[in-house]
Amino acid sequence: MYRNLAIVFVVSGLWHGANWTFVIWGALHGAYLIFEEISKPATDKIYRLMNIEQLGFSYKFINGLKTFVLVCFAWIFFRANTVNDAFYIIKHLFIQNWSKLFDQQLFSLGLDEKDFNLAILSILILLTVHWLQRKRNIREWLQGQWLPVRWGFYLCLVIFILIFGYYGGNEKAQFIYFQF
Amino acid sequence: MEAMKKHSLYISSFRILSVGGFILLFLICLNGLQTLLGKYDFIQKRWEYYYELPPNSLDILILGNSHAYSTYSPDIIDAICGTNSFVIASNSQMIEQTYFNLVEALKSQNPKIVIIQLSILGGSSWKNHEGDYRVYSNLDGMKYSFNKIKAILKQRPRKDYVNSMFSIFRTHDNWKDSKLMASNLVRSEEVEKEDYRGFSVRKSEMGQKVAEQYELEDKKDLSNFKISKTDENYLKKIHAMAERKNVKILYVMSSKYSDLLNITYKSKYETIKKVASKYGEAYLDFNMLSKEIGLTKRSFESGFTGYQHTSYYGAIQISTFLANHLKGKFFKDQLLNSTNYWTNRMSKKKELYLYGTNEGAKSQTTIRLGKDLELFNNIVAKNVFLIKERDAVYNLIFEFGPQVDVDSVSGYKFFIHLFPKSSDKNIDEKRKKYGYENFDFTLRTYPTGDGGFYVSRTIKTQIKEVEKLNFGLRRSKNERSNEMSLTGFSL
Numbered sequence: 001m002y003r004n005l006a007i008v009f010v011v012s013g014l015w016h017g018a019n020w021t022f023v024i025w026g027a028l029h030g031a032y033l034i035f036e037e038i039s040k041p042a043t044d045k046i047y048r049l050m051n052i053e054q055l056g057f058s059y060k061f062i063n064g065l066k067t068f069v070l071v072c073f074a075w076i077f078f079r080a081n082t083v084n085d086a087f088y089i090i091k092h093l094f095i096q097n098w099s100k101l102f103d104q105q106l107f108s109l110g111l112d113e114k115d116f117n118l119a120i121l122s123i124l125i126l127l128t129v130h131w132l133q134r135k136r137n138i139r140e141w142l143q144g145q146w147l148p149v150r151w152g153f154y155l156c157l158v159i160f161i162l163i164f165g166y167y168g169g170n171e172k173a174q175f176i177y178f179q180f
Numbered sequence: 181m182e183a184m185k186k187h188s189l190y191i192s193s194f195r196i197l198s199v200g201g202f203i204l205l206f207l208i209c210l211n212g213l214q215t216l217l218g219k220y221d222f223i224q225k226r227w228e229y230y231y232e233l234p235p236n237s238l239d240i241l242i243l244g245n246s247h248a249y250s251t252y253s254p255d256i257i258d259a260i261c262g263t264n265s266f267v268i269a270s271n272s273q274m275i276e277q278t279y280f281n282l283v284e285a286l287k288s289q290n291p292k293i294v295i296i297q298l299s300i301l302g303g304s305s306w307k308n309h310e311g312d313y314r315v316y317s318n319l320d321g322m323k324y325s326f327n328k329i330k331a332i333l334k335q336r337p338r339k340d341y342v343n344s345m346f347s348i349f350r351t352h353d354n355w356k357d358s359k360l361m362a363s364n365l366v367r368s369e370e371v372e373k374e375d376y377r378g379f380s381v382r383k384s385e386m387g388q389k390v391a392e393q394y395e396l397e398d399k400k401d402l403s404n405f406k407i408s409k410t411d412e413n414y415l416k417k418i419h420a421m422a423e424r425k426n427v428k429i430l431y432v433m434s435s436k437y438s439d440l441l442n443i444t445y446k447s448k449y450e451t452i453k454k455v456a457s458k459y460g461e462a463y464l465d466f467n468m469l470s471k472e473i474g475l476t477k478r479s480f481e482s483g484f485t486g487y488q489h490t491s492y493y494g495a496i497q498i499s500t501f502l503a504n505h506l507k508g509k510f511f512k513d514q515l516l517n518s519t520n521y522w523t524n525r526m527s528k529k530k531e532l533y534l535y536g537t538n539e540g541a542k543s544q545t546t547i548r549l550g551k552d553l554e555l556f557n558n559i560v561a562k563n564v565f566l567i568k569e570r571d572a573v574y575n576l577i578f579e580f581g582p583q584v585d586v587d588s589v590s591g592y593k594f595f596i597h598l599f600p601k602s603s604d605k606n607i608d609e610k611r612k613k614y615g616y617e618n619f620d621f622t623l624r625t626y627p628t629g630d631g632g633f634y635v636s637r638t639i640k641t642q643i644k645e646v647e648k649l650n651f652g653l654r655r656s657k658n659e660r661s662n663e664m665s666l667t668g669f670s671l
Binding site: 112114115147151154155158159162163164165167 | 198202205206209210213217348349352355356
């Protein structure tokens with residue numbers, strides 16, 4: 001099974017492009033899963049010892065955090081142009097330069113301050129909708145509203161997209177998988 | 181069964197109405213957003229004010245590129261001819277734009293004469309250019325119509341159709357610019373609007389150094405100048421349009437200093453004249469008429485460029501010449517039949533008092549503050565006018581006759597002190613301690629057409645009741661003219 005997992009993920013990495021960065025990205029995901037399988041008896045034991053209930057909030061939180069960190073780490077290889085670039089980023093990941101988060105440098109990376117704030121706001125809206133969806137189906141809830149309210153809501157959404165949408169230039173952006 | 185049919189008919193009607201309402205509401209919001217987020221400029225301003233003209237109130241329509249809006253002053257033409265004119269022009273305009281602008285403009289107006297500035301001939305099309313404000317603003321200024329769609333299809337590449345039709349896709353990012361949004365809102369809330377006619381003043385004037393650059397440059401060989409097929413096709417279309425609408429087309433060419441110096445220019449003139457005479461009433465080339473008009477270095481803006489425009493000084497010279505030509509040929513009796521609309525409009529313009537001959541209209545509205553006011557022995561103001569342009573905005577004019585040497589006033593400043601009556605509490609807060617508002621200005625002289633000249637100053641004040649208006653010339657503390665005082669009048 002481990003061999004199959006390794007093959008599937010290395011190939012899926014290669015499928016994204018003929019570059020070592022994609023191969024490493026795929027291999028890393030395979031490695032994560034293999035390690036998880038191998039270490040499962042030990043980690044289960046640790047959870048039991050620490051009295052962490054499976055399916056409880058703490059269990060989900062730790063696993064969510066772990067998955068997020070590992071996937072983000074693998075994205076370094078996916079996004080970097082070369083393997084050297086990826087290692088450069090990794091080497092500099094832990095340099096203490098937290099101040100850069102709070103000076104204006106953050107806004108020179110592609111999103112200006114207002115776009116950045118908008119992105120944060122949009123993520124918060126997305127999370128709120130996601131959270132609300134757990135309790136009730138928003139589409140069904142909206143369907144039950146008075147027509148002017150419902151359509152007013154749709155209109156607001158269209159206007160929100162019109163104003164805050166990111167359309168890019170006149171040149172059509174090439175779809176990432178068109179290279180295959 | 182019948183009841184069910186009725187019920188389903190009721191539901192589908194309701195749905196159609198709802199969809200229609202939603203689309204209407206969406207279009208209203210879209211229009212509002214485009215106004216709020218758009219970058220407003222003079223090209224759009226011309227269209228906005230054009231659409232607001234009373235229907236069929238226009239006698240003369242002027243079309244073309246930046247040379248059109250820098251050279252032909254509708255206010256001077258109207259003061260002399262008794263007409264109502266307007267300039268619809270945009271930067272670097274090409275003939276395809278002129279044609280579609282003409283179609284658009286003739287929808288609401290039926291002018292007798294359309295004047296077209298022929299520096300639009302270049303054989304090029306915006307279809308092959310990246311979109312920039314010069315093409316977008318002109319399209320944005322147009323109202324949505326079938327003509328606008330046709331203009332977009334002709335002027336923009338396929339990939340830019342949506343961008344050209346809906347400015348929101350180009351300007352949506354302006355939500356970050358609160359100042360721009362505020363200025364757009366302020367403009368849309370304006371109650372009293374100026375009588376803008378599409379003309380733009382170019383204040384700078386060419387000096388000796390720039391003139392020398394033009395004199396020394398290699399001259400373009402214009403002896404083989406040809407008009408492209410595209411240009412001629414559009415000239416044909418314009419001609420056909422004019423025939424259909426019973427409008428006369430007068431082609432003109434404003435002057436450029438580099439063309440005045442170019443001995444091969446005559447060939448270009450003759451080529452254009454041949455084609456323009458075929459498709460229009462006549463062709464006036466102000467390069468060829470420069471001596472008759474009296475164009476000098478001052479008649480051109482400063483700057484060594486390939487597109488040098490006329491200065492305001494030159495614009496006055498050419499506009500008075502053009503106006504007299506139009507008056508003699510097309511509007512001989514127009515002033516005798518001037519309408520209330522014309523009188524109300526022109527009474528707020530300095531051009532009526534400086535270039536106009538309609539004494540009735542002048543005496544009706546002007547505040548003639550004085551006559552023959554002697555500032556120095558050799559400097560006597562022939563007339564002093566104070567014209568109310570709009571609420572709290574006035575134009576103070578000092579007119580000098582031909583006997584006053586222009587050079588004698590150079591280097592002087594006018595001091596203008598406006599004292600309110602004690603009962604008038606509208607004096608500017610910062611000037612309260614002095615007891616008067618100050619409108620000193622440096623003299624910049626402009627021709628009046630009869631060999632004389634004038635200087636003017638815009639006065640923005642809330643004062644209504646004037647105790648006295650003191651004025652005079654000064655160069656230094658010791659060199660001051662007689663101080664004139666005009667007393668007791670209302671603004």
